[in-house]
Amino acid sequence: MDDCLSAVFKIDDELLCVKGHISTAMEPCSSAELERYENSPLLLGRYMDSLERSEKFNFNLGPVSGGLLESIKMNVYTDGERIVEIRPDPTFKDRKIKMGEAPLDNALLKVERINGAFAAGFGTAFCLAVEEIQETPASFETQLVRILISEIERISNHIHVIAKLSEGASQNVATSHLFALEERVRRIVSEYFGHRFFFGVNGIGGLERNIDVKGLQDKVDGIVDEFSSIWDALTSSRLFLDRLQTTCFSRKEWMVGPAARAANFRYDSRLSGYLPYEDVGFEVASDDTGDVLSRALVRQKEIEISRNMVDEICGKVRRVEKCRNIDPDKRGWSVKRVETPSGDMILFLGISNGHITDFGIRSASTANILAFAQSAISGILTDFTFAWESFGFWISEMGEYI
Amino acid sequence: MDIHTSIVKRPERTFKESFTVFMIDTGSCGACNLEVKSLTNPIYDMHRLGIFFTSTPRHADALLVVGVLSEKMKDPLRRAYEAMPDPKLVIAVGACALSGGILGSGIREMLDADVLVPGCPPSPFTILDALIRSRDGQK
Numbered sequence: 060m061d062d063c064l065s066a067v068f069k070i071d072d073e074l075l076c077v078k079g080h081i082s083t084a085m086e087p088c089s090s091a092e093l094e095r096y097e098n099s100p101l102l103l104g105r106y107m108d109s110l111e112r113s114e115k116f117n118f119n120l121g122p123v124s125g126g127l128l129e130s131i132k133m134n135v136y137t138d139g140e141r142i143v144e145i146r147p148d149p150t151f152k153d154r155k156i157k158m159g160e161a162p163l164d165n166a167l168l169k170v171e172r173i174n175g176a177f178a179a180g181f182g183t184a185f186c187l188a189v190e191e192i193q194e195t196p197a198s199f200e201t202q203l204v205r206i207l208i209s210e211i212e213r214i215s216n217h218i219h220v221i222a223k224l225s226e227g228a229s230q231n232v233a234t235s236h237l238f239a240l241e242e243r244v245r246r247i248v249s250e251y252f253g254h255r256f257f258f259g260v261n262g263i264g265g266l267e268r269n270i271d272v273k274g275l276q277d278k279v280d281g282i283v284d285e286f287s288s289i290w291d292a293l294t295s296s297r298l299f300l301d302r303l304q305t306t307c308f309s310r311k312e313w314m315v316g317p318a319a320r321a322a323n324f325r326y327d328s329r330l331s332g333y334l335p336y337e338d339v340g341f342e343v344a345s346d347d348t349g350d351v352l353s354r355a356l357v358r359q360k361e362i363e364i365s366r367n368m369v370d371e372i373c374g375k376v377r378r379v380e381k382c383r384n385i386d387p388d389k390r391g392w393s394v395k396r397v398e399t400p401s402g403d404m405i406l407f408l409g410i411s412n413g414h415i416t417d418f419g420i421r422s423a424s425t426a427n428i429l430a431f432a433q434s435a436i437s438g439i440l441t442d443f444t445f446a447w448e449s450f451g452f453w454i455s456e457m458g459e460y461i
Numbered sequence: 462m463d464i465h466t467s468i469v470k471r472p473e474r475t476f477k478e479s480f481t482v483f484m485i486d487t488g489s490c491g492a493c494n495l496e497v498k499s500l501t502n503p504i505y506d507m508h509r510l511g512i513f514f515t516s517t518p519r520h521a522d523a524l525l526v527v528g529v530l531s532e533k534m535k536d537p538l539r540r541a542y543e544a545m546p547d548p549k550l551v552i553a554v555g556a557c558a559l560s561g562g563i564l565g566s567g568i569r570e571m572l573d574a575d576v577l578v579p580g581c582p583p584s585p586f587t588i589l590d591a592l593i594r595s596r597d598g599q600k
Contacts, residue, residue, distance in 0.1 A: 123485050123537050125516020128494045130486045130534060151533045152488045154565055168563055175492025175582065219495075238502035242585075245499075256492045258581065455491045 063313050064092060066405045066421035070392075077405055077421075080315070080326040083394040085407075115143045118440075122151040126444065129454040140439055145432040149424075153458040158418035163189060163263060163385070166415050173420065174456040175256050176216060179208040180399035181406075181420075181456075182261035187333060188393040188408040189263045193386045200379045201265050202334050207272070207372045208257050209334075209397075210365035211279065215244040216400035216451065217317075217358040217365075218286060223448040224355055225293060228302040233293050240286060247278050265382030276373035283366040290359050303352035307446035309434035310349040315426045316402020317357040318450050322349035328398040339371040340364075354449040387413035399423055401451040422456035466583070467591035471575040473548050476522045476596035480512045482552075483521035485541055488565065489528030492582040493555040497527065499585040500592075512592055518542070523550040523595065526572070529557040529565030538571060550595055552576040554588060 066077045067088055076088035120126075120133040130152040136144040156169055170185040171178040183205045190196055197205075222237035245255040252260045253268050260268055293299050310322040319326050320343065327343045329336045344360035346353040392409035402423030409417030427450050435446040484497055500507040501514070515521050518541040526538070542551070553574035556562035560569075562581065568574065578591045 122534070123541060125483075125514070128486075128498060129489070129491060130537070151537070152486055152528065152531050153533065154488045154529055154531050156564055165563070172490040172492075172562075172564060172581075175490035176495060178492075235503045238499070239504050242499055242502050242504050255496075255584065256582070258492075453491050455489060 064088075065313075065403075065426070066407075066419075067093065068407045068417075068419040070407075070409065070417050077394060077396075077407075080403065081328070081331045081396070083331075083396055083405075085394055114138055122148075127447075131454050135440075135443070137440060142435050142438050142440060142443065145435050147428055147432055149428065149454045149457045152454055154455075155459050155461050158415050158460045161415045163387075163410065163413055163415070166418075167261065167263065168259075171258050171261070173458070174399075174422070174453045175258075176219075176453060177212065177399040177401070177404075177456070179205070179212040179257040179260070180397050180404065182257070183209060183334070184395045184397040184404060184406040185408065186261050186263050187397070188395045188406055189410065191393040191395070192391040192408070192410055193264075193389040195264055195386060197265055198382070199335065200376055201382070203339070203372050203376050204266060204270055204379050205261065206334050206336065206339060207369060207376075208252065208260060210368050211244070211248060212257060213365045213400040214279070214283065214362050214369075215241060215248070217362050218244065218282075220358055220448060220451045221290070221293075221355055224303065224351070224445060225299065227444040227448060228299045230293060230296065230299050233289050233299075236289050237286070240282060240289070244282055247275070247282070251275050262381075262383055263385055266379060267381060267383075269381050270379045272373050272376060272378070276370050279366060279369045283362055286362060300352065302445060303355060303449075304350060306351040306442050307434040307438055307449065308349050309430045311430045311433065313426065314402075314430045316398070316400075316423045316451070317354055317361065318402065318427050318430060320345040321353035321357045323347040326403065328396040328403045331396060333395060333397060336368075339368045339375075341368060351445045351449040358451075385413075390416075392417060401453065402427065404456075418460050420456070420460065422453075424450075424452045424454070424457050428452065428457070465590060465594065466579060466587050467594070468577040469575070469591065469594045470577070471550070472595050472597065473522070473550050473575075474597065475548055476550075478511055480523065480592065480596045481515045481521055482512065482523045482525050482592065483515050483518045483541065483545070484525045484527065485534075485538060487526055487528045487534040487538055487558070487568065488531035489555065489557060490564075493527035493557070496582045496585050497525065497554065497588060500589055505585050505589055507589060507592065510589075510593065512589075512596075518544040519546070521545050521549070523552050523576075523592075524572075525552045525554055526558045526568050526574070527554050529561050530568050530571065531565070535571060538568070542572060550575045552578065552591065552595065554578045554591075555583060556581045
């Protein structure tokens, strides 16, 4: 699937696309390709069961519902037991964030708040794009710190997703323990990086804060060790495994992130080397079944791999000083792909005179939302929460930018 | 020393023994949602204080709003508020709900918040402190 259409951006009335799972090359998008893309039944969200049912009815969920952390409307078609079709509408909380003509410093604040849970990943992508345009790469230590914050963000997010799966399976002790662990990660992040969600850590050309990682390695190791013991207990529970195993299969080549890797598609933007991942022991985690359990297993493996990378970086870096390196006169554009905890995010950025001229993002949630809708078909209504949570969606990153 | 960072304009003592909150996301980045959700973890455990989340505004004493006010969430916000029984409180959590922050406009054009909880995002301690004070009469 190296020629699959991964993202389409409209720039000066011209359509440009990014293809495949690693490339950041932009090329013209032919009208035939776009037509195929736009008319794809997958993208239109038409996932009819192979057996057309005459007695199906629409069960509306949202946009405001107690079971969902964010606002989204789900049109769930069911015959009373099985899910026949799902049409998600993520547009309700679309903020239509104004990025056009924003000065770069101000834009970074906004980019970090596109998805607060992935602020390290989004901020890193933006800073890398600006630095490429300005031809002023950040120092090696800064790049290692960017890996460090991205991987701690991944640990925090994966613990959250597994906690939500555990909550769905009514494993209340494990759920409470995991949510407490997530809180402890946030406190560690706050202690070492100055903000519970990494806001304001990344800077263009460097870092906005002095970072001292003394003692961080032991604290992250403690979190991951504790997570491992909870995971062992969870996976020894037949009740937990029964709810996740063979639930909501998804095996689409255009998926990204842990969902793709759970179906043995070993796509991972970190392989492209946008940061020096090869120097810190990165490896791709995968599984081969493609069900909810596989997606949880991939996340569990990634927590271990991320821990190893954090250990490696803490052994190489002790203290990184705040630094800045901006040349406001440079102009140009750049495409960056960054592996956020939910998967590959593609950012397109054009700048001129220190201001943004073009901006676009294809987030992991945008790429995977229809795989979720497809995976839930033929499942029963109580499978819904497992299908939804196992992808790790964030509606906030599915908006438009003006 | 006043350690409170939130502003409680109108506390409602009716909710002193039991306080039920309905959260609505009108356009957040997700960080406020996570911090509000944290209140149920064993570290903050708001249930021990008689504070609970409800999944319907019909059972809610307070409407807790996070995020900027996006166009399509105006109607769900209005309908959620109207569905709540009296007396009721509106709690705006986070810079976005308060003023719109750097991303949009706050909820002020639709609802007058009784409790203002600043921060980007406010920490769970700050949110919990605001919830406690909004029902026990401390301003």
